[in-house]
Amino acid sequence: MRSLKRFIPATFVVLWATGFIGARYAMPWAEPFTFLAVRFVLAAALFAILTVVLGSKRATREEALHAAGAGMLMHGVYLGAVFWAIHRGMPAGFSALIVGLQPLITAVLAGKFLGEAILPRHWLGLGIGLIGIVIVLWPKLGALGGGVTAATLTASLVSVLGMAAGTIWQKRFASGGDLVAATMWQYVGGASLMILAALAFETHTVVINGELIFAMAWLVLVLSVGAIFLLMVMIRDGEMSKVASLFYLVPAVTAIIAWVLFNEQLNAPQIVGMAITTFGVGLATARPARPQPTRARASR
DSSP: OHHHHTTHHHHHHHHHHHHHHHHHHHGGGBOHHHHHHHHHHHHHHHHHHHHHHTTOOOOOHHHHHHHHHHHIIIIIIHHHHHHHHHHTTOOHHHHHHHHTTHHHHHHHHIIIIIOOOOOHHHHHHHHHHHHHHHHHHGGGGSOOGGGOOHHHHHHHHHHHHHHHHHHHHHHHHSSSSOHHHHHHHHHHHHHHHHHHHHHHHOOOOBOOOHHHHHHHHHIIIIIIIIIHHHHHHHHHHSOHHHHHHGGGHHHHHHHHHHHHHHOOOOOHHHHHHHHHHHHHHHHHHOOOOOOOOOOOOOOO
């Protein structure tokens, strides 16, 4: 089991990166809050089935409330704000650059609310990772267009704060119970928020076609079930500043996937930026070497 856990961070990054590709397929055919509401309801239903199949321990009322609160922030606020900003014309690259602030904000909150010690090399790694993200996304920032407004900028910043606060909440209050049950309640919280937002602000217009069905299936099964469950495992078992730093790798991996699927340009500076980001994440997440036990010399 320990050997398999080594692959969790890399697997999570790859799966999480595909979420932006799924959003690209889905957004032309559905309004963001409506789409996310349906996605979260389906994800909650799947996890409810899993709790029965796996015989998961039922969450207490307190555990359910904390998990739902974390879900409102991690799923509802984060994804809702990101999808809304992109739907209103915010370039995905610029939005990703702002979201790249999330590891730094999470590290600060983890130090304050979780008492995690953030060493100088961790700050250095986080800073290097952010520089790498800027290099990766800089070529895409040339044509910002009219989508960068006070409203879309505010939404992007809100999404960052939502994910940072949600992961801290999950770590502090909702990591003790069964992961499957807790994730189900997270989606109940996220779905509740998105349903309210869709009823208040949208017309519920949906064009059902192959692209939308594919995007929904992929985002529910691969992202909402697979990637989120891996994230919950990492939050439970690791330090939040180290877990958050993995998000630095997502834009680079997304750029590679977009290059493969959509033939988007991937130039030498972007590749250098990816290498810098990877180095920064490695620096921020590396475990210090354990001192070797000294053997007592045999008495003569």
